[in-house]
Amino acid sequence: MGHIDVNGVEFSLSDGRVLLSDVNFRVGDGAKVALIGANGSGKTTLIRMISGDLEPDEGAISISGGLGIMRQFIGSVRDESTVRDLLVSVSPKRIRDVAANVIATEDLMHLRNEERDQMAYAQALVDWGDAGGYDFEVVWDVCCTEALGKSFDEVSHRKVNTLSGGEQKKLVLRALLEGPEEVLLLDEPDN
Numbered sequence: 001m002g003h004i005d006v007n008g009v010e011f012s013l014s015d016g017r018v019l020l021s022d023v024n025f026r027v028g029d030g031a032k033v034a035l036i037g038a039n040g041s042g043k044t045t046l047i048r049m050i051s052g053d054l055e056p057d058e059g060a061i062s063i064s065g066g067l068g069i070m071r072q073f074i075g076s077v078r079d080e081s082t083v084r085d086l087l088v089s090v091s092p093k094r095i096r097d098v099a100a101n102v103i104a105t106e107d108l109m110h111l112r113n114e115e116r117d118q119m120a121y122a123q124a125l126v127d128w129g130d131a132g133g134y135d136f137e138v139v140w141d142v143c144c145t146e147a148l149g150k151s152f153d154e155v156s157h158r159k160v161n162t163l164s165g166g167e168q169k170k171l172v173l174r175a176l177l178e179g180p181e182e183v184l185l186l187d188e189p190d191n
């Protein structure tokens, strides 16, 4: 079950311009709703308020169900992140948290490699399994195979910036659609 409720939302930009005023709508369970408006009319800002990145000046937003988010510029990743990082970034918080710990402890093991570092890494892998990380890797394998024609093992360390913009979006869309979240916010899911 999931829903979004937006009630009386107002939002002004830092220069005082009123961007959103008296915004009210409800997206009920199972509904697919498109938000259409001119460039700069405030769609991404509204999505950022629903996702909790921004606070409305007035009004209230409530949602039920887990939230998955595809951000507007997901198709233009230009940093050093990998395919694995991208898939982790659109996963539920519990997966993001344990994934960060696996990487941090693995780095420390390679840098210092004391017994406590090996223990910490082993524990991080146990936590990854307990959080369902290996189940996510099975789903990511399906996503990579469908979006990129390669297995997750083959592409997990590949830099996202070597994928085309369309491939990046397709991969994230696939992962969100296969994922567990009841509510998906997709900002320009044009693939």
Ligand SMILES: Nc1ncnc2c1ncn2[C@@H]1O[C@H](COP(=O)(O)OP(=O)(O)OP(=O)(O)O)[C@@H](O)[C@H]1O
Pocket (backbone or CB within 6 Å): 013, 014, 019, 037, 038, 039, 040, 041, 042, 043, 044, 045, 046, 072
């Ligand atoms: N941090 C900011 N400071 C100043 N202006 C901002 C800021 N963030 C957004 N804006 C302005 O708010 C307006 C709405 O931006 P927003 O990104 O929500 O539009 P949008 O409807 O998603 O547009 P698009 O269709 O181009 O994606 C724009 O005029 C933008 O320039």
Ligand SMILES: [Mg+2]
Pocket (backbone or CB within 6 Å): 043, 044, 045, 072, 187
């Ligand atoms: Mg936008």
